[in-house]
Amino acid sequence: DAGVTQSPTHLIKTRGQQVTLRCSPKSGHDTVSWYQQALGQGPQFIFQYYEEEERQRGNFPDRFSGHQFPNYSSELNVNALLLGDSALYLCASRRQGAVWNSPLHFGNGTRLTVT
Amino acid sequence: GQQVMQIPQYQHVQEGEDFTTYCNSSTTLSNIQWYKQRPGGHPVFLIQLVKSGEVKKQKRLTFQFGEAKKNSSLHITATQTTDVGTYFCAGPNQGGSEKLVFGKGTKLTVNP
DSSP states (O other), X not given: OOOOEEEOSEEEEOTTOXXXXXXXXXXXXXXXXXXXXXXXXXXXXXEEEETTEEXXXXXXXXXXXXXXXXXXXXXXXXXXXXXXXXXXXXXXXXXXTOOTTOXXXXXXXXXXXXX | OOOEEEEOSEEEEETTOOEEEEEEESSOOSOEEEEXXXXXXXXXXXXXXXXXXXXXXXXXXEEEEOTTSSEEEEEESSOOGXXXXXXXXXXXXXXXXXXXXXXXXXXXXXXX
């Protein structure tokens, strides 16, 4: 049973460019959250998707947007990249029917470097 | 906004020594979760504490949730090299939010 899978694993972009990161949740999971983890920091919540809608959002600008597809997979898009967007982007999923505070299952992340 | 603080930021121990990390929230938490992230890896769920004063054990790891549900600790007895990694505590944002607020973590290194 595959866990949460993310692609690509690494990405290098130039300031001002746009990037799309992808996530497939664990089988049986329908809720996907995205987190940004800067070096030496804890993960910071970007937003959460459930039933193809953004349900909650953290303190991130509108340059960060997302989407969830009918198969529960998700994308994170970041426009007009800044050097400060360099980080590990983590996708986390939660199983169907779980209570709202149940544990998250994280993917291996996408390491984004903006030069 | 809600803050979750962890101390210490770094801890170096000799193999066999004990280790403790402390977590404090600026607000009362409905529950607290602990995650471990190995170097180069992703956070992996360890445990969730829900009840005031709750204590849970996993082999050499002991987790506590404070009576006021604002603090928590993780204690590792007789550390091993496999314990190396960063330990994060996380609590839900206020009001039943699904957003988890993570501390900055405690990075543990173990000298063999």
